[in-house]
Amino acid sequence: MFIVSCESGRRQVDITNSKVSVEMARMEIDLFENTNETLNEEDIAFLRNKYGNFYRLYVEGIIGAGRAEDSATTYYLNHFKNDQTVKEVAALTITSFSDVEHLTLEFSDAWKRYHVLFPEKPIPAMYSFISAFSYTIVVDDSILGIGLDMYLSNQDGYYDRLGIPLYKKQRMRPEYIVSDAIKSWMGTEFEMSSENEDLLSYMIYHGKLLYALDLLLPDTPDSIKISYSDKQMDWMEENSVDMWFHFAENDLFYTKDAKQIQKFMGEAPFTPGFPEGSPGMPGRWLGWQIVRKYMDQSENPFDLVGLFNEKDAQKILMQSKYKP
Numbered sequence: 197m198f199i200v201s202c203e204s205g206r207r208q209v210d211i212t213n214s215k216v217s218v219e220m221a222r223m224e225i226d227l228f229e230n231t232n233e234t235l236n237e238e239d240i241a242f243l244r245n246k247y248g249n250f251y252r253l254y255v256e257g258i259i260g261a262g263r264a265e266d267s268a269t270t271y272y273l274n275h276f277k278n279d280q281t282v283k284e285v286a287a288l289t290i291t292s293f294s295d296v297e298h299l300t301l302e303f304s305d306a307w308k309r310y311h312v313l314f315p316e317k318p319i320p321a322m323y324s325f326i327s328a329f330s331y332t333i334v335v336d337d338s339i340l341g342i343g344l345d346m347y348l349s350n351q352d353g354y355y356d357r358l359g360i361p362l363y364k365k366q367r368m369r370p371e372y373i374v375s376d377a378i379k380s381w382m383g384t385e386f387e388m389s390s391e392n393e394d395l396l397s398y399m400i401y402h403g404k405l406l407y408a409l410d411l412l413l414p415d416t417p418d419s420i421k422i423s424y425s426d427k428q429m430d431w432m433e434e435n436s437v438d439m440w441f442h443f444a445e446n447d448l449f450y451t452k453d454a455k456q457i458q459k460f461m462g463e464a465p466f467t468p469g470f471p472e473g474s475p476g477m478p479g480r481w482l483g484w485q486i487v488r489k490y491m492d493q494s495e496n497p498f499d500l501v502g503l504f505n506e507k508d509a510q511k512i513l514m515q516s517k518y519k520p
Contacts, residue, residue, distance in 0.1 A: 206414045207497060214308035216319060220300055223247060223254060223325040224344065227277060228286040234274050250323045250339050258327045258334060258341070282328050288352060289326050289345045293370075296324070302374045306412045310378075313411065313500050320381060329358060333380040340381055347373050363465040363476070367423045375413060375420050382408050386504045395479060396449040398461050400509040403483030407491060408500055422484065423463075428475035435471075436485070436520035439478055449513075490516035 226246065230239055244251050244264070252264040261272035276282060307319045320340040325331075327343050334341035349369045350356060360368070367376075388401040409421045419429045432439070443449055448456060457479075459468060464476030475481075490512045491497040506512060 207411055208414055209309040209312050209411055209498065211305065211308035211312060214311060216304065216308045216311045218300060218304050218307055218319065218322055220296055220303070220322045220324050220342075221247065221250070223250070223323055224286055225290055228283065228290065233278065235270060235277065240270055247323065249336070250321070250341060253334065253336055253339060253341070254325060258325065258331050285328060285345050285354065286326050288348060292348055292351065293324070293344050299373060306374060306378055309412045313498060317385065329354070333377050335380050335384045340377055342373060342377055361465060366425060372420055372423070375409060375416055378412055379405055379409060392452065394450045394452050395457050395460060396513060397509040398457055399479045399483030400487060400512050401483070402461065402480040403485070403487035404503055406480065406484040407487045407503070410488070411498060411500065422477070422481060424475050427473070431473045431475060432478065432481050435474070436482070439482065440520045443482070485520070486513055486516045486518045489518040493517070
């Protein structure tokens with residue numbers, strides 16, 4: 197009753213009547229643009245009251261300043277705030293993301309679709325922060341945090357100086373924020389049991405996550421969802437038949453060898469043993485195509501609850517009738 201399809205073939209969730217809206221609380225602004233060079237007890241009380249559980253997560257887990265209740269934590273938090281490099285990164289981040297309205301609008305639409313598809317699940321509270329390049333996306337119970345300093349497009353060469361490889365730097369840009377955050381949230385809401393799983397199970401699981409992005413972020417390019425360049429997307433599409441037969445002829449779908457699973461599922465600049473131009477994570481891309489075909493056969497291609505509840509990867513493969 198809530199879902200329609202648009203003429204382009206992209207599946208669109210009808211959010212016309214949704215009342216969901218989100219805001220992003222800006223921890224980095226409240227912390228680094230505080231006029232007091234040294235935070236006092238009143239400043240700490242303000243942060244604790246405004247950010248609640250995220251304040252605890254930030255000081256204890258993200259920057260490791262100590263227990264939130266300990267008096268010594270204020271010292272270490274001030275040390276972090278006044279570190280010269282951290283201050284420079286904070287200033288650059290705040291300037292680069294002086295206006296996040298476009299992000300909150302994109303997130304709002306995504307969470308509206310999420311609420312339609314998962315009406316019983318809560319919408320997380322959203323926060324932005326900087327961690328001096330330690331954390332990208334942080335997910336906790338009812339919390340979704342975004343490390344904006346990890347999306348600076350290598351401004352001032354920070355990522356170069358950190359030695360971050362090119363294939364990772366290419367997606368450390370603002371256009372990846374929403375997709376990365378939603379994917380991370382879905383990954384914690386629907387975790388995979390990694391006990392004695394074969395390669396096909398990993399392929400289908402990641403295919404489910406990417407298919408969820410198809411519905412939650414219908415206007416986001418596929419390349420952004422899977423973190424490929426346009427050239428890498430072209431390579432996978434042009435070589436999908438050869439890739440598929442390589443998996444089939446070498447009986448790789450059912451391998452439980454950790455090295456083989458990592459080779460085809462793990463993030464990497466390329467796939468070892470494959471021709472030049474091959475991107476990493478080909479198993480995720482193939483799993484995505486399988487799940488798409490499987491949901492094409494479904495009576496309700498918007499039933500993400502049913503999709504994630506179906507744990508039989510072999511059944512999904514067979515019923516998909518996928519063949520590149």
